[in-house]
């Protein structure tokens with residue numbers, strides 16, 4: 097059976113090798129006669145999976161000792177609220193850098209819970225872009241600074257994270273594990289899993305331990321980072337199957353040469369698509385060049401009708417989910433870690449052919 101070239105922005109493509117291994121394990125995980133989904137989260141088989149997922153993340157990201165890796169639920173959207181609930185004390189202010197729809201969603205959720213200072217806003221900019229670090233004016237006593245590392249809808253990415261005095265909190269939902277990062281530069285990093293990490297259901301949080309002490313005792317325990325640190329994300333039943341797939345994905349990444357290796361592959365894939373856009377006057381990239389995302393490549397055709405024809409024709413050839421987000425339209429090719437280079441080549445070839453016929 098042929099696998100589609102699945103350009104979905106999320107839930108997104110997973111490595112074929114990982115799916116094959118999960119398939120092999122599905123009826124009988126390590127001679128237990130059951131799948132990992134069907135066994136206790138406190139048993140020795142699941143414990144080994146849980147610990148390996150954490151260990152692999154620590155290896156890949158070189159996570160310092162004073163940070164914890166947490167597996168939570170509720171997606172990145174829940175983190176939009178949990179972050180101010182845990183880190184923003186009464187009367188304090190948090191700085192937000194807003195570069196798109198996801199930054200705006202984070203701001204909206206945080207505003208319900210405390211005082212938010214939007215220190216830069218490019219969320220409505222056309223072409224899409226990110227604020228320059230040199231333009232950022234931080235509040236003197238911000239409790240934290242929030243940033244979105246990759247704007248999945250706008251197709252933009254932070255290339256260099258700003259140096260901040262207050263802890264930097266980053267939504268890395270759509271580029272987590274796609275490139276090396278210096279974890280020590282952040283107070284908290286979070287990502288919904290369903291793009292680069294695993295199926296939907298687990299949210300990865302990496303937090304500097306001292307920040308977890310800020311949460312008020314009145315906060316329900318399952319909303320506290322502190323409780324997740326203390327119980328190793330096992331206070332209640334974690335999403336065991338997504339964590340198992342995350343473990344396999346991190347194993348796959350280590351075998352691929354880690355994040356340096358992955359970044360090279362990702363950059364090469366993105367360069368092919370951006371070169372195709374730049375060589376054409378028929379297709380038009382929607383992001384300012386210096387902020388172009390290697391994960392979500394967004395572009396337009398001369399008319400909406402042509403875009404619809406393009407997306408339908410590509411889909412017939414097995415290149416699926418190229419439709420841009422419903423809020424902006426256009427075309428979006430999401431090419432996360434697991435997306436194969438051959439799929440990018442196929443899209444580039446199809447773009448040339450389509451332009452010849454319709455340009």
Ligand SMILES: Cc1ncc(COP(=O)(O)O)c(C=O)c1O
Pocket residue numbers: 106170171172173174198244246247248249267268269270288289
């Ligand atoms: C950058 C970013 N942040 C947050 C979200 C929301 O994530 P979730 O659906 O896991 O709550 C998304 C989803 O696409 C995203 O791309």
